[in-house]
Amino acid sequence: MRRSALWAGTLSIAALALTAGAQAPRSRVVARQAAAGVPLDASLLDSVWLEADSLTYLTQREPHEGEPNTQRTVVKFLRDRDNLYVAFRAYDSDPNNIVATQYRRDAELDVDDNVGVAIDSYDQQRTAFEFATNPNGMMWDAQTSITGDINIDWNGIWYVAAARDAAGWSAVFKIPFRTLRFHDGTDVAMGFNVRRFIRRNNEEDLWQSWLRNQGIENLQFEGEVVIAGPLARGLDAELRPNAIFTNAFPEYDSTGTQTAHGVATGKIGMDAKLAVTPTMTADLTANADFAEVEADSQVINLTRFPVFFPEKR
Numbered sequence: 001m002r003r004s005a006l007w008a009g010t011l012s013i014a015a016l017a018l019t020a021g022a023q024a025p026r027s028r029v030v031a032r033q034a035a036a037g038v039p040l041d042a043s044l045l046d047s048v049w050l051e052a053d054s055l056t057y058l059t060q061r062e063p064h065e066g067e068p069n070t071q072r073t074v075v076k077f078l079r080d081r082d083n084l085y086v087a088f089r090a091y092d093s094d095p096n097n098i099v100a101t102q103y104r105r106d107a108e109l110d111v112d113d114n115v116g117v118a119i120d121s122y123d124q125q126r127t128a129f130e131f132a133t134n135p136n137g138m139m140w141d142a143q144t145s146i147t148g149d150i151n152i153d154w155n156g157i158w159y160v161a162a163a164r165d166a167a168g169w170s171a172v173f174k175i176p177f178r179t180l181r182f183h184d185g186t187d188v189a190m191g192f193n194v195r196r197f198i199r200r201n202n203e204e205d206l207w208q209s210w211l212r213n214q215g216i217e218n219l220q221f222e223g224e225v226v227i228a229g230p231l232a233r234g235l236d237a238e239l240r241p242n243a244i245f246t247n248a249f250p251e252y253d254s255t256g257t258q259t260a261h262g263v264a265t266g267k268i269g270m271d272a273k274l275a276v277t278p279t280m281t282a283d284l285t286a287n288a289d290f291a292e293v294e295a296d297s298q299v300i301n302l303t304r305f306p307v308f309f310p311e312k313r
Contacts, residue, residue: 026208026222026223026224027207027208027223027224028189028223028224028225028226029053029054029055029077029192029223029224029225029226030053030077030225030226030228031053031077031078031079031084031085031225031226031227031228032051032052032053032077032078032079032228033078033079033080033228033229034048034051034078034079034080034085035048035051036048037080038078038080038083038085038174040159040161040172040174041161041172042137042161042162042163042170042171042172043163043165043170044076044087044089044170044172048078049076049078049087051078052076052077052078052087053076053077054074054075054076054077055073055074055075055076055194055207056072056073056074057069057207058073058194058196058205058206058207058210059205059206059207059210060203060204060205060210061204061205061206061210061211061212061214061215062202062203062204062212063201063202063203065210065211065212066210066211069196069203069205070198070201070203071090071091071092071093071168071196071198071203072091073088073089073090073091073115073196073205074088074089074091075087075088075089075194075207076089077225079227079228079229082176082177082178083174083175083176083177084119084173084174084175084177084180084225084227085172085173085174085175086117086172086173086175086194087170087171087172087173088115088170088171088172088194088196089168089170090113090115090168090169090170090171090196091167091168092167092168092169092198094200095164095165095166095167095168095169097200098113098135098164098168098169099111099112099113099199099200100112100113100134100135100136100164101136102134102136102138103136103138104138105138105139105140105155106139106140106141106142106152106155107138107140109132109133109134109138109140109197110197110199111199112134112135112136112138112199113134113135113169113197113198113199114132114133114134114140114196114197115132115133115171115194115195115196115197116130116131116132116133116140116194116195116216117130117131117132117173117192117193117194117195118130118144118191118192118193118194118195118216118217118219118222119131119175119180119190119191119192119225120190120191120192120219120222121180121181121182121190121191122181122182122183122190123189123190123191123224124191125146125191125219125220125222126145126146126219127143127144127145127146127219128143128144128145128191128217128219128222129141129142129143129144129154129156129179129180130142130143130144130150130216130217131156131158131160131173131175132195133160133162133171133173134162135162135164135169135171136162137160137161137162137171139158139160140152141154141155141156141158142154144217146217146218146219146220148217150217156175156179157176157178157179158173158174158175158176158179159173159174160172160173160174177231177233178233178236180233181233182231182233184231184232184233185230185231186229186230186231187226187227187228187229188226188227188231189224189225189226189227190224190225190226190227191219191222191223191224192222192223192224192225193206193207193208193209193216193222193223194206194207195207195216207223208221208222208223209221209222233275236273236274236275237272237273237274237275238272238273238274239270239271239272240270240271240272241268241269241270242268242269242270242271242287243266243267243268243269244266244267245264245265245266245267246263246264246265246266247262247263247264248260248262248263248264249262250262267287268287269285269286269287269288270285270286270287271283271284271285271288272284272285
């Protein structure tokens with residue numbers, strides 16, 4: 001009887017702990033509707049930012065797990081009818097040692113100071129869009145999943161501006177809602193996290209998911225951003241027409257006798273991408289233009305293993 005009572009008590013405590021953990025609210029910020037237009041200006045001097053909800057604390061993941069960030073960071077959120085805006089003010093006590101070397105899109109950003117966001121637009125803690133930049137305003141984006149897969153070949157439509165000054169540097173992300181996927185509604189909640197990396201200290205600071213075995217791609221411990229007001233993505237359609245024309249002149253032999261007639265041919269085609277539902281996209285093609293297929297990069301292989309080229313059609 002004592003053993004049964006002890007097991008019952010243990011199970012009750014465990015059940016209460018699991019229930020409390022499941023009901024614990026996530027940290028939340030709100031992207032409020034801007035009263036006026038939001039300029040893509042990294043100086044952040046426009047008065048529109050005074051009404052924005054803000055984050056003023058980040059926590060170290062590296063090198064000192066759980067400690068406050070060594071350089072103050074402020075992150076602000078706004079929205080207008082078509083876009084989400086995320087602004088970073090990355091203060092730095094030693095701005096001369098800010099590292100910014102990359103200019104090419106999707107270049108490796110961990111060699112520089114950088115800031116980034118992860119948006120789990122379906123709020124299902126399984127997939128997310130990531131956007132990042134450095135003090136040069138270089139663009140990096142990817143799709144990530146809870147399995148650890150990162151697709152850096154994804155290139156969404158978005159905008160960023162960055163600037164440096166005597167107090168550090170700043171950046172503004174402008175992310176069109178059409179670049180994301182979400183369920184329509186009012187006050188739509190999306191999973192969200194922000195990250196700052198300081199190169200000279202190898203310091204990684206996050207809002208949520210800052211434990212060493214977590215990170216910004218660990219979506220189970222993300223925070224939440226609420227897009228205030230109504231939000232609808234609508235039905236998207238992307239059309240890409242193509243046309244190929246060929247003109248061959250008549251051919252003659254050395255005596256001037258015509259040996260082949262001239263001919264003119266042409267082909268018209270179209271690629272279409274339709275957002276059928278928030279979770280389904282239809283890709284349609286009529287008269288595919290195979291001339292647009294990218295050529296494989298030349299690779300010198302000195303190993304005994306074959307070279308794998310991904311399918312690009």
